[in-house]
Amino acid sequence: MSESLELIRDEGKPEAPALNRPRRAFIKSYGCQMNVYDSERMGDILALEGYDFANSPEAADLVLLNTCHIRERASEKVFSELGRLRAFKETRRAAGDEMLIGIAGCVAQAEGGEIMRRESAVDLVVGPQSYHRLPDLLRRARDGRRVIDTDFPVEDKFAELPALSEPRIRARGVAAFVTVQEGCDKFCSFCVVPYTRGAEFSRPVAEVVADVERLARAGVREVTLLGQNVNAYHGEDERGRTCSLGRLIGRLAESPGIARLRYTTSHPADMDEELIAAHREVPALMPYLHLPIQSGSDRVLAAMNRKHSAAHYLDIIKAVRQARPEIALSSDFIVGFPGESEADFEATLALIRAVGYAGAFSFKYSRRPGTPGAERADQIDESLKEERLARLQALLDEQRRAFNAETVGRTVDVLIEKRGRHSGQIAGRSPYQQAVHLDGPEELICQIVPVEIIAAAPNSLLGRRVEETHSAGECPT
Numbered sequence: 001m002s003e004s005l006e007l008i009r010d011e012g013k014p015e016a017p018a019l020n021r022p023r024r025a026f027i028k029s030y031g032c033q034m035n036v037y038d039s040e041r042m043g044d045i046l047a048l049e050g051y052d053f054a055n056s057p058e059a060a061d062l063v064l065l066n067t068c069h070i071r072e073r074a075s076e077k078v079f080s081e082l083g084r085l086r087a088f089k090e091t092r093r094a095a096g097d098e099m100l101i102g103i104a105g106c107v108a109q110a111e112g113g114e115i116m117r118r119e120s121a122v123d124l125v126v127g128p129q130s131y132h133r134l135p136d137l138l139r140r141a142r143d144g145r146r147v148i149d150t151d152f153p154v155e156d157k158f159a160e161l162p163a164l165s166e167p168r169i170r171a172r173g174v175a176a177f178v179t180v181q182e183g184c185d186k187f188c189s190f191c192v193v194p195y196t197r198g199a200e201f202s203r204p205v206a207e208v209v210a211d212v213e214r215l216a217r218a219g220v221r222e223v224t225l226l227g228q229n230v231n232a233y234h235g236e237d238e239r240g241r242t243c244s245l246g247r248l249i250g251r252l253a254e255s256p257g258i259a260r261l262r263y264t265t266s267h268p269a270d271m272d273e274e275l276i277a278a279h280r281e282v283p284a285l286m287p288y289l290h291l292p293i294q295s296g297s298d299r300v301l302a303a304m305n306r307k308h309s310a311a312h313y314l315d316i317i318k319a320v321r322q323a324r325p326e327i328a329l330s331s332d333f334i335v336g337f338p339g340e341s342e343a344d345f346e347a348t349l350a351l352i353r354a355v356g357y358a359g360a361f362s363f364k365y366s367r368r369p370g371t372p373g374a375e376r377a378d379q380i381d382e383s384l385k386e387e388r389l390a391r392l393q394a395l396l397d398e399q400r401r402a403f404n405a406e407t408v409g410r411t412v413d414v415l416i417e418k419r420g421r422h423s424g425q426i427a428g429r430s431p432y433q434q435a436v437h438l439d440g441p442e443e444l445i446c447q448i449v450p451v452e453i454i455a456a457a458p459n460s461l462l463g464r465r466v467e468e469t470h471s472a473g474e475c476p477t
């Protein structure tokens with residue numbers, strides 16, 4: 001699945017049009033937060049290459065689709081977007097104008113060669129492990145070559161990426177992502193990630209600390225540590241010792257200006273004692289844990305190669321709740337994994353009732369080529385998957401609404417992130433990831449404000465300020 005080659009266009013090298021303005025890029029991100037982070041980092045590279053950013057693909061000289069391969073529908077969206085882009089490109093070319101189309105992310109990694117063969121409009125394919133090589137790939141693409149780089153390079157991509165610049169950080173806002181771990185060695189039998197993102201890798205502690213401190217100096221107050229399997233983090237510290245995610249969190253909480261830390265996504269088998277202790281000991285670690293279980297049936301969990309049982313998961317939840325009683329929980333669920341019986345599905349509903357979730361993501365099983373689940377003969381009918389998903393989501397929805405309703409009347413700290421939809425309104429997030437809208441001046445952006453919640457809508461809360469703001473540090477003006 002990994003290749004690095006260059007194809008010379010049949011039509012030869014096109015005349016590069018002379019632009020009397022900076023080139024403009026448009027990056028569209030699909031899928032998970034790690035892709036959002038990668039898109040931001042690709043944007044950092046493009047900014048250094050002199051690109052401005054366009055608000056739409058039509059206005060761009062370079063369109064990068066940062067793709068997701070996790071479920072069928074995710075990659076279908078990319079191919080339909082490519083159809084639209086091909087039309088823009090043809091119009092531009094007829095006007096003597098250049099438009100490059102690049103495919104990045106996990107579809108690029110898994111199907112890069114195929115995309116190049118099927119879609120002649122694509123100029124560039126770059127995998128998630130090699131996008132630090134974008135400047136060189138772009139130069140070659142602008143020279144009229146069609147380039148693919150889906151290598152898993154030996155060099156550390158993160159060390160090769162440009163240092164985070166202050167204007168680019170400010171463009172991210174007060175809450176930022178930092179990837180600390182990539183890849184996965186778990187090989188759940190439904191999942192493409194170990195194939196598209198490769199083996200587990202943890203960034204060294206010093207690199208992560210430097211990134212977080214740089215973000216904090218430019219006004220970031222909340223950092224979400226990202227990894228496909230983030231709690232498997234085992235980065236090397238300055239003394240050459242292995243550092244767990246729990247210890248890394250303790251260390252980052254000391255960074256001046258960082259008021260909130262989160263991490264996602266975790267695997268139950270990697271919830272170790274240091275991480276659970278961090279939930280007790282580190283106030284900056286927000287009381288919200290996304291811990292996917294996928295199914296409540298041990299039979300299905302074994303078939304999924306999840307390496308934990310439902311009881312083990314419930315024990316972890318109990319320990320985390322002991323460590324931080326107010327913690328709210330979220331999870332991922334898959335319905336209709338091959339062989340899932342009605343009783344298996346009922347076990348998932350029972351687990352959901354036993355835990356009580358504040359939020360969750362739920363999906364119909366999607367057969368991914370190359371994964372063991374796809375080979376199974378006992379695939380479940382689409383209509384049955386749909387019916388189960390609707391039942392599961394009804395229950396999860398009820399729990400989310402109940403959780404939001406319980407917040408009404410309480411005062412919670414809200415990190416103000418931006419202006420609200422209406423004039424005079426500002427918006428931010430509660431410790432539990434809920435979107436909160438309230439009346440207040442824009443100067444509060446970047447501050448943590450105690451807010452009394454007065455009403456709950458399905459996807460957000462309405463609140464009012466109750467007292468003085470406590471600043472988390474120097475905010476950017």
Ligand code: 5AD
Nearest residue numbers: 190191292332333363364365366368
């Ligand atoms: N089908 C459906 N959902 C999937 N996920 C991963 N692979 C598949 C698949 N083949 C879901 C899991 C995972 C989340 C990121 O996406 O729930 O936790």
Ligand code: SF4
Nearest residue numbers: 184186187188191193
């Ligand atoms: Fe995929 Fe997560 Fe399983 Fe890894 S742990 S294989 S990323 S679902």
